[in-house]
Amino acid sequence: MASVSQETPGISSTSARLKLYSFWRSSCAWRVRIALNLKGLPYEYKAVNLRQGEQFSEEFTKLNPIHFVPTLVDGDIIVADSLAILLYLEDKFPGHPLLPDDLQSKAISLQAAVLIGSNIQPLQNMGVLNLIQEKLGPKEHQAWPKHFIEKGFTALEKLLKDVAGKYSVGDKLTLADIFLVPQVYNARSYNVDMSKFPTLNRIDQALAELPEFQAAVPERQPDAKA
Ligand SMILES: N[C@@H](CCC(=O)N[C@@H](CS)C(=O)NCC(=O)O)C(=O)O
Numbered sequence: 001m002a003s004v005s006q007e008t009p010g011i012s013s014t015s016a017r018l019k020l021y022s023f024w025r026s027s028c029a030w031r032v033r034i035a036l037n038l039k040g041l042p043y044e045y046k047a048v049n050l051r052q053g054e055q056f057s058e059e060f061t062k063l064n065p066i067h068f069v070p071t072l073v074d075g076d077i078i079v080a081d082s083l084a085i086l087l088y089l090e091d092k093f094p095g096h097p098l099l100p101d102d103l104q105s106k107a108i109s110l111q112a113a114v115l116i117g118s119n120i121q122p123l124q125n126m127g128v129l130n131l132i133q134e135k136l137g138p139k140e141h142q143a144w145p146k147h148f149i150e151k152g153f154t155a156l157e158k159l160l161k162d163v164a165g166k167y168s169v170g171d172k173l174t175l176a177d178i179f180l181v182p183q184v185y186n187a188r189s190y191n192v193d194m195s196k197f198p199t200l201n202r203i204d205q206a207l208a209e210l211p212e213f214q215a216a217v218p219e220r221q222p223d224a225k226a
Helices: 026-036 058-063 082-092 103-119 125-137 138-160 175-189 198-207
Strands: 003-007 018-022 043-047 072-073 077-080
Touching: 018 026, 026 082, 026 175, 058 072, 072 082, 077 082, 082 103, 082 175, 103 138, 103 175, 125 138, 138 175, 138 198, 175 198
Parallel strands: 018 043
Antiparallel strands: 003 043, 018 072, 072 077
């Protein structure tokens, strides 16, 4: 597993104590990269090449026995799963909050994040798609994720259309935005027609303007195209 220090604009990475186990193309690790950038936290990027099976190595299995990225190491504390990591970062580094104070907005932000994290992404995870390809063939490998992304986005569009402002929930960035951007990228890669989801499409475009989101995109990671 290769290791590289990630600069956050204006902050030196030489003092980084956070280590993020990531893969450039992982939408779940991408969520954490955005949050680290928004909170201005430098971190060491530990590349885990999922295509070469490095998630099954002995070293990584000790950190996360279910063999998924992302995993965050903060000194003696190991946190696996993107939502758990984001909530950990929120508690430990409350500056630049990722959840609104208002209870209703907070509930909607969490609902949107969980809709993507539990009801879309797991159904199009690499391990699931590899198994589908093996059992059902390459056609289903494309059709399956598209079906579940469209189903999830139909619900998400309804959830956000009346509460969105500049971003998913009002005008402040929340967990909903952090989960949305990587999932829209995946949707495009499966040829989902985003014009069917105008609110999601518009928010995604607004978020693409932000440097903290730009720095987190797969193509800009040290292990890109690995
Ligand atoms: N619920 C977990 C899911 C993690 C997950 O599915 N990670 C994917 C990449 S996005 C992975 O490591 N896949 C490797 C595999 O399927 O072997 C999270 O949000 O962190």
